[in-house]
Amino acid sequence: MSKNEIKAFPATIDETQALLEGQDYVASRALSTVLYLGLKMRRPIFLEGEAGVGKTEIAKVLSQALGRPLIRLQCYEGLDISSAVYEWNYPAQMLEIRMAEATGETSRESIEQGIFSERYLIKRPVLQAVSAPEGEAPVFLIDELDRTDEAFEAFLLEILSDNQVTIPEIGTIKAAEPPIVIITTNRTREIHDALKRRCLYHWVDYPDAATELEIIRRKVPGCNEELSAEIVAYVQKLREIELFKNPGVAETIDWATALTELDKLALDPETVSDTLGTLLKYQDDIARIEGSEGRKILEEVKSDLSAAQ
Template sequence: MTVNSPEELAKLLERVDYLADEGVATAAFLALRMQRPLFCEGEPGTGKTSLAVSLAKALDLPLIRLQCHEGIDAAQALYEWDFPRQLLHLRALEAGSETLDVNAAEQSLYTERFLLARPLLRALTASPCVLLVDEIDRADDEFEAFLLELLDENAVTIPEFGEIRAAQPPLVILTSNRTREVHDALKRRCLYHWLEHPDLSREVAILRRRLPGIGERLATQVAVAVRRLRDLELLKPPGIAESLDWSQALLTLDRDELDAETAARTLGAVLKYTEDMERVRAKLDALLA
């Protein structure tokens, strides 16, 4: 799909219920047109992962997601050989031939049939696509260096198989919650955007778009309360997902406004630590004033 401007991309994203501000729409448009990875940082819950998911929907492209974690390595992210099937294949060859050609047998073991493609390899072979490298800050330095090389070349060489190169570079979205600093070498390869929590009017619009049954008054009350919660320096400040969960909980209870009693009963939808809940309960009246 050809997109001619950030405004056009914002409209496409809006059709799939992602309300992008001008900065997000511009960053995503540039990444798409310049064929550069987009590195998104921000607090948890600001819509970084949702941006990649929504871009895939809006552009009608497959989404391939690599969830990073401590200790992730190239084998988990790129490819592995299916050793059990290779062993069965070798035994079948041995059983079916009295004079086994060792070289031919070895070559037959390293074919696409036995190649287990992990997310990064699938992104190279399924292009065009959207590749989401989620929470890159959880991976270690070695994996970051490996990813850097792959993003530079949009290709990988498998020793037993040969080179695999993307016919068209995937649209790569990398996200980070900034639990550690990502190296400058990786950032230099990417366009960069810091995602903020939405302003009040945008958050209300998101709630009303995603939850058609919610009224203007309740959506505004939830958005105002959540913004105040974010200012309390909680262990886990609520993001958009928590705003939606809280609103959904209130709708499930048939509430059309947010009062202190209902808020106290439903705090588990928006706060995830008992310390945060205890702190907020002591301030509910002020938060909802």
């Protein structure tokens, strides 16, 4: 990516909000403020919330809006340094050793200097993020950090505090420009305070009805107004029920898209029952809503929207 494609950081909170809306991301004033301060202060941004509320999308939107590459570290149980930070190209190193031996090179120090150089270093997401040239710092997404263990959290402290990575064989590699770090977690476990202290924090909640309706208008422009209103009202009521997994914004968009593809103009009991798999992801939840409770919710939605007209 060339430098002339990279855009300057927004100068105000309003510009930040406009930047996000330009990418069809409807953000609250509070979220826009945190993002503005994170960019201004060069601090990592820690986003917490339920799955499907749009945390990961924020990093993607910033990458697109600012014209910066997105480097994503998808976290999982057992994630280690070789997968997240770097590893050595062992086959190439062995070949180098054999070639040195074939030419009569026997100095251990000389061979080690040759094989432990950046030439044989395989850069994983963390090292890629701190190795970018000045002026081209990427958006570095550390996604679902709560899936890793505390040992990996502790390792991240050096990166978040000093924007650098220490490689024993080479030394410390420091970022020419701090990457824009976005950390997300679904709160399946608590993240240690030492890591949170280094970040600006924001809880990304489910949107209210007006915001969710605007999201559908932007993301599913083919969905008619009546259907969009019914979808949002239905999903909002579902979130008031104790389900195993409440539908997130992503599921709302999927449901609106599916119903639009089916050329539906309004919700009816049969349509809701047939398409619940795009909205709910657990059989127990689907079975509960397929019955009388689902029909009751739909009746309430129709009644509320009719009264509001």
